[in-house]
Amino acid sequence: MSEMAAHTPHSHPPGFAHQFETIEQQREAGTLGMWVFLVTEILFFGGMFTSYIIYRALHLQSFIEGSHDLFVKFGATNTAVLICSSLTMAMAIRSAQTGKSKRTIIGYLLVTMLLGATFLFLKLRFEWYADWKEGLIPGVSWIPSAAHTPGVKMFMCFYFFMTGLHALHMVVGLGILTVLVIMTARNRFSSQYYQPLEISGLYWHFVDIVWIFLFPLLYLIGGRYPGS
Amino acid sequence: MSEHGEQQGHIGHVVPVGVYLAVFIALMFGTALTTGVAYIDLGRWNTVVALAIAVVKMLLVVLFFMHVKYSTGLTRIIIIAGFFWLGIMITLSCADELTRRWEIVPKGWSMIAPHIYHLR
Amino acid sequence: MMGILQSGVGVLGDVAAMIPLQPPAASSIAAGIDKLYFVLTGITLFFAVLIFSIIFYFMVKYRRRSDDEVPAETHTSMFLELTWTIIPSLICVVLFVWASELYVRNSRPPASSNEIFVIGKQWMWHLQHPEGPREINELHIPVGVPVKLTMTSQDVIHDFYIPAFRVKKDVLPGRYTQLWFQPTEVGTYHLFCAQYCGTNHSEMIGWIYVMPPSDYAAWLAGGEQTESLAQQGERLFSQFGCGSCHAAEGSGKGPSLAGIYGKPEKLQDGQSRIVDENLIRDAIMNPNSVQLPNYQPIMPTYQGQIDPDQMSQLIAYVKSLGSEERNGK
Amino acid sequence: MSTATVDLREAPIESSVNYLNARYGIKSWLLTLDHKRIGLLYLGTITFMFFVGGTAAVLMRLHLIEPQGALFEPETYNKMFSTHGIIMVFFFLVPSIPATLGNFLIPLMIGARDVAFPKLNLMSWYIFVTGCCFAMYGVISGGVDTGWTFYPPYSSAYSQTHVIAFALGIFIAGFSSILTGLNFVVTIHKMRCPGMTWFRLPLFIWSMYATSLIFVLGTPVIAITLALLAAERLLHVGIFDPAVGGDPLLFQHLFWFYSHPAVYIMILPGMGVISELITAFSRKKIFGYTFVAFSSLAIAVISFIVWGHHMFVTGQSIYAGLVFSVLSFVVAIPSAIKVFNWMATLYRGSISYEAPMLYALGFIGLFTIGGLTGLFLASLATDVHLNGTYFVVAHFHYIMVGGAVMAYLGGIHFWWPKITGRLYPDYWARIAAAIVFIGFNLTFFPQFMLGYLGMPRRYAMYPSEFQVLNVMSSAGASILGIGYLIPLVYLIWSMRYGPVASANPWKAKGLEWTTASPPPTENFAEIPVVNEDAYNYPVAEPRHYPDAPGVARV
Numbered sequence A: 001m002s003e004m005a006a007h008t009p010h011s012h013p014p015g016f017a018h019q020f021e022t023i024e025q026q027r028e029a030g031t032l033g034m035w036v037f038l039v040t041e042i043l044f045f046g047g048m049f050t051s052y053i054i055y056r057a058l059h060l061q062s063f064i065e066g067s068h069d070l071f072v073k074f075g076a077t078n079t080a081v082l083i084c085s086s087l088t089m090a091m092a093i094r095s096a097q098t099g100k101s102k103r104t105i106i107g108y109l110l111v112t113m114l115l116g117a118t119f120l121f122l123k124l125r126f127e128w129y130a131d132w133k134e135g136l137i138p139g140v141s142w143i144p145s146a147a148h149t150p151g152v153k154m155f156m157c158f159y160f161f162m163t164g165l166h167a168l169h170m171v172v173g174l175g176i177l178t179v180l181v182i183m184t185a186r187n188r189f190s191s192q193y194y195q196p197l198e199i200s201g202l203y204w205h206f207v208d209i210v211w212i213f214l215f216p217l218l219y220l221i222g223g224r225y226p227g228s
Numbered sequence B: 001m002s003e004h005g006e007q008q009g010h011i012g013h014v015v016p017v018g019v020y021l022a023v024f025i026a027l028m029f030g031t032a033l034t035t036g037v038a039y040i041d042l043g044r045w046n047t048v049v050a051l052a053i054a055v056v057k058m059l060l061v062v063l064f065f066m067h068v069k070y071s072t073g074l075t076r077i078i079i080i081a082g083f084f085w086l087g088i089m090i091t092l093s094c095a096d097e098l099t100r101r102w103e104i105v106p107k108g109w110s111m112i113a114p115h116i117y118h119l120r
Numbered sequence C: 001m002m003g004i005l006q007s008g009v010g011v012l013g014d015v016a017a018m019i020p021l022q023p024p025a026a027s028s029i030a031a032g033i034d035k036l037y038f039v040l041t042g043i044t045l046f047f048a049v050l051i052f053s054i055i056f057y058f059m060v061k062y063r064r065r066s067d068d069e070v071p072a073e074t075h076t077s078m079f080l081e082l083t084w085t086i087i088p089s090l091i092c093v094v095l096f097v098w099a100s101e102l103y104v105r106n107s108r109p110p111a112s113s114n115e116i117f118v119i120g121k122q123w124m125w126h127l128q129h130p131e132g133p134r135e136i137n138e139l140h141i142p143v144g145v146p147v148k149l150t151m152t153s154q155d156v157i158h159d160f161y162i163p164a165f166r167v168k169k170d171v172l173p174g175r176y177t178q179l180w181f182q183p184t185e186v187g188t189y190h191l192f193c194a195q196y197c198g199t200n201h202s203e204m205i206g207w208i209y210v211m212p213p214s215d216y217a218a219w220l221a222g223g224e225q226t227e228s229l230a231q232q233g234e235r236l237f238s239q240f241g242c243g244s245c246h247a248a249e250g251s252g253k254g255p256s257l258a259g260i261y262g263k264p265e266k267l268q269d270g271q272s273r274i275v276d277e278n279l280i281r282d283a284i285m286n287p288n289s290v291q292l293p294n295y296q297p298i299m300p301t302y303q304g305q306i307d308p309d310q311m312s313q314l315i316a317y318v319k320s321l322g323s324e325e326r327n328g329k
Numbered sequence D: 001m002s003t004a005t006v007d008l009r010e011a012p013i014e015s016s017v018n019y020l021n022a023r024y025g026i027k028s029w030l031l032t033l034d035h036k037r038i039g040l041l042y043l044g045t046i047t048f049m050f051f052v053g054g055t056a057a058v059l060m061r062l063h064l065i066e067p068q069g070a071l072f073e074p075e076t077y078n079k080m081f082s083t084h085g086i087i088m089v090f091f092f093l094v095p096s097i098p099a100t101l102g103n104f105l106i107p108l109m110i111g112a113r114d115v116a117f118p119k120l121n122l123m124s125w126y127i128f129v130t131g132c133c134f135a136m137y138g139v140i141s142g143g144v145d146t147g148w149t150f151y152p153p154y155s156s157a158y159s160q161t162h163v164i165a166f167a168l169g170i171f172i173a174g175f176s177s178i179l180t181g182l183n184f185v186v187t188i189h190k191m192r193c194p195g196m197t198w199f200r201l202p203l204f205i206w207s208m209y210a211t212s213l214i215f216v217l218g219t220p221v222i223a224i225t226l227a228l229l230a231a232e233r234l235l236h237v238g239i240f241d242p243a244v245g246g247d248p249l250l251f252q253h254l255f256w257f258y259s260h261p262a263v264y265i266m267i268l269p270g271m272g273v274i275s276e277l278i279t280a281f282s283r284k285k286i287f288g289y290t291f292v293a294f295s296s297l298a299i300a301v302i303s304f305i306v307w308g309h310h311m312f313v314t315g316q317s318i319y320a321g322l323v324f325s326v327l328s329f330v331v332a333i334p335s336a337i338k339v340f341n342w343m344a345t346l347y348r349g350s351i352s353y354e355a356p357m358l359y360a361l362g363f364i365g366l367f368t369i370g371g372l373t374g375l376f377l378a379s380l381a382t383d384v385h386l387n388g389t390y391f392v393v394a395h396f397h398y399i400m401v402g403g404a405v406m407a408y409l410g411g412i413h414f415w416w417p418k419i420t421g422r423l424y425p426d427y428w429a430r431i432a433a434a435i436v437f438i439g440f441n442l443t444f445f446p447q448f449m450l451g452y453l454g455m456p457r458r459y460a461m462y463p464s465e466f467q468v469l470n471v472m473s474s475a476g477a478s479i480l481g482i483g484y485l486i487p488l489v490y491l492i493w494s495m496r497y498g499p500v501a502s503a504n505p506w507k508a509k510g511l512e513w514t515t516a517s518p519p520p521t522e523n524f525a526e527i528p529v530v531n532e533d534a535y536n537y538p539v540a541e542p543r544h545y546p547d548a549p550g551v552a553r554v
């Protein structure tokens, strides 16, 4: 049919999809799509943040108590780890953008993954595992203690749901990064086409932002000073 | 259509490495600051300060790492919409949850219909 | 033939006669709500008739007469757009103000109400009169006396609904909600559960008996004599050892409970709350949510030890402490 | 342009290759990236779900013929209406117009070759089907009895039924909605053909855009809410459980934060369809284009701030109740604007009465009644009496069945020639439309009366004084059922035996009518260029609009 011929461009730029008229259009569509997706993520986490805020207001004392069961040092370390990973992610994209060698890009990506894995390791090994042993995980291992009012249990629920959901996003992110590494290795990107890198970067930074809020909300409420 | 493939130069804005590093340092500083401040007794302000720092950190990530500073208005509108909607959800849920116990009727109301608004 | 037709019409008439159009209106607020309801019906009818007839008129007047007919041009008119934005808006404003004023007025019980505790559980209503008698799925009340219900649920969410009184309120676990009405007509009325609560939701129904005062007095006297709710509460108060901290004159480790009911109180976190059923319940079940300044957080929780039944007795008792003080005892 | 004698059966412009016969075989359908085929995949799926939900409705109505219940144990009845509500809302009406007609038409209407992300589009169908499978598993393995609203603590701690299967099904289907909405937003922003400015878009596109906003902004919240509910049920942790300091009303807030906007997900696309139908069958430009377009956006935005009107009697604070009540009135205004503009469009038109137009006119009338009865519920004082009764049931069926389903059927009939390349028997279609209208009113009008009398909803048994009205309603439901079966028969029949349709059988405006019926895989031979407003039908006093190249005026 003639319409097929009329549409097919003479030469396909790499990664150019048939439904678009120009590569610029495709680029904009991809970025826009990712941003819209991130908005859905904001509201996805938002449902939890809303509940958290309300219960925090209703059970302030217990939430502070619960918060004091968490380890600030790991929370803070992990925040730093994630920020580092955001930097290396940004650098990976920048390398692709400026046409650096694929080894550089892969290098940055691998460091990013390593940092992401570190985050998960710290969280799992030193926080959740300890909580599990101490019986602080509602529904899984919960050892009621006299000091723990129902509000504390509620706080712990939120702590595990929110950090769990965040960790799940990290795992997905690691999967995406793996794919990116493979794609880079296969020379799929150039300084003209690196969009998958760019929009995956948006996702990674978003996950970082979630943590930037989780850290103070969960670990630092009501302060950590003596007598708080 | 083929000429698009041959475009030269960079696509999108290339952020100087220095900017990335500055943002990075600011973020690290923010993390240290927010942790440190938690150990000082500011009363109710602890929460406010912690959240303010978090917002600043978020803005840094969004504007620089996520390139929103160099992006189109549409992207910005979309992001703002996301947070605006989150705001709606939080505000109106709180409008119920936190006013449920207001048994004290606001002055204005008791003026409209004084015969109703007595406290038992 | 005519006969069939006639009997057909007759049957229709009979059927029509079997269709009730309005529920009985037997409370002081029913008339007000019905009035609003009829005005709303009028507005709906007006717009429905208007729109249907305009559509019908246009359908006939402007029907396509030939396939190559070309209609005349009409221009968008700002005047029209504004008209049909503003008129509905004005109608809405009137409706909102009217309905809200009525609602707020209807949701405040008068000062002197007969107070009854209601406990909903799957799938029955449990009602306690202050004088002591208990009823299940039935409520006997005197005509003309305002009744205030303080309601809670033992399990899931229910809803106390009396169509004839036009009142309804959800009954929640872990919390007290309030409902009041003033019956104006003697009679027997439906009580429904109007919030889906599981398998036998549709059997969680009962009757409200509105009686002349004399009959009511007879009914009260006729039942087996029980202690009043407050007296039962008093016994629980000593049984649970509350008095060891809450001594009457306030000398104990806890605050005196005399006269606290119905007054605002400052909590440690700066909030001010009226001492009502919910606060008393919270103080007993979840004491650290009602932390008072100047007191140690030593009050134990009674979660799991006090059932809703006993809770209403305790509350009645604490309330009676208030009234005794007010009565100058 | 004035080819007066064109027969509806005139030969199609291009006959040979189209999206239907371009490739054959089940694989070519299951792996298709073509938005039109994906639309059809959705059509098949949701039609199936509709009949599942409809069967439950018919059984319910049969049961309610007798006050004591004619057929089932209360438990079974409860599962019936829960399944009915869940399937109809989440697996039929929410995806109905967006996922079928939206998928099929958006690229055609804006002059694009496909949606922005075809793979995502296919994926969203698979996700949807997975969700359906969970729901159907739930149905087959015993059903759920929580109502479509899943209120805890009943759903989290007391119900013995398959809550998790359904919650998971909805969670999954929710992601399909999100992806569809995302795809549409990007497509409408980025894929419009040259000259297709925002204010030249067909109003269907505007309404789809508004709908997509709700998809994107609302759906994540129901997903997380149901996830929390499932977690609470599985782990017995109690997030909404008052026994541990939780608040069951918080669930209701989060649920309605999505589910109220969701009711506009159901009606907005319908409104878009009606705008297309009214203009096409009165051959006139829409009256007040900008007002109709912006009212869609206004509805989408305001719909997010009225949810508390479902909670007036649930123990929500009075103050919140007042706020939500006033906002509910506000959201009625844009709907009013739409209704009046449609009527003004009819004025001095050239109106014909093919089946789609009958559905459209039925929509306007029934939506008006449904919408105005919404005002009874938005008024605090009357809602106290009417909440939880059949009045609410009647209100939303008037809008969802009398409105949304009518619009859906009208749309399917209108675009059927484009979708399949075949015409259906208009005679039967008109009869079916009439039957649906009559059956519908007989079913649901008595329910308004029942509600005012005080009959609570979700009742498996009821006091006998309500029987007459219930029997009327049940009788209506069976007429309605027949009305729905007739189109099923003749539409399927027409796919094989119907006369071949021309590219533009209704002589309607819009880019989708400029390409062949059925369209070729790539939609257009050449990407069209638009230089006229939407609905630029010829008018008596000639205006000077140059004929657009690529926009063939048929």
Ligand code: HEA
Residues within 6 Å of the ligand: C043, C047, C051, C087, C088, C089, C091, C092, D149, D263, D264, D266, D267, D309, D310, D328, D329, D331, D332, D333, D335, D336, D337, D339, D367, D368, D369, D370, D371, D372, D374, D375, D377, D378, D379, D383, D386, D387, D388, D392, D395, D396, D399, D400, D404
């Ligand atoms: C598609 C679905 C849909 C739509 C569009 C609407 C539209 C509206 N709904 Fe409805 N509603 C539901 C579906 C829908 N609803 C469902 C499913 C429930 C029950 C859920 C459950 O509990 O299971 C419900 C319940 C419901 C309630 C809660 C009742 C209760 O449980 O107590 C309320 C209360 O305010 C309400 C109000 C409204 C209003 C004000 C509108 C407005 O948007 C209507 C606007 C339209 C018009 C007003 C008509 C057109 C205007 C004119 C012709 C001009 C004249 C206008 C004026 C004078 C203003 N609805």
Ligand code: HEA
Residues within 6 Å of the ligand: D050, D051, D053, D054, D055, D057, D058, D059, D060, D061, D081, D082, D084, D085, D086, D088, D089, D092, D093, D146, D147, D148, D149, D393, D397, D400, D401, D405, D443, D456, D457, D458, D459, D460, D473, D477, D480, D481, D482, D484, D485
């Ligand atoms: C999109 C939404 C939608 C649609 C289209 C419908 C369609 C119908 N609904 Fe539904 N309904 C809801 C959404 C919808 N409903 C919701 C959300 C609820 C609330 C649930 C809850 O409380 O949780 C509800 C509740 C509800 C009730 C109240 C139950 C109760 O509270 O106890 C009733 C009662 O009459 C009812 C009836 C009907 C009828 C007769 C139809 C008809 O229009 C259906 C017509 C369709 C058919 C008839 C299918 C045709 C198929 C056949 C004819 C085959 C028949 C085969 C056999 C019988 C074997 N519905």
Ligand code: CUA
Residues within 6 Å of the ligand: C120, C123, C157, C158, C159, C193, C194, C195, C196, C197, C198, C201, C202, C204
């Ligand atoms: Cu109790 Cu319904």
Ligand SMILES: [Cu+2]
Residues within 6 Å of the ligand: D259, D260, D263, D306, D307, D309, D310
């Ligand atoms: Cu609503």
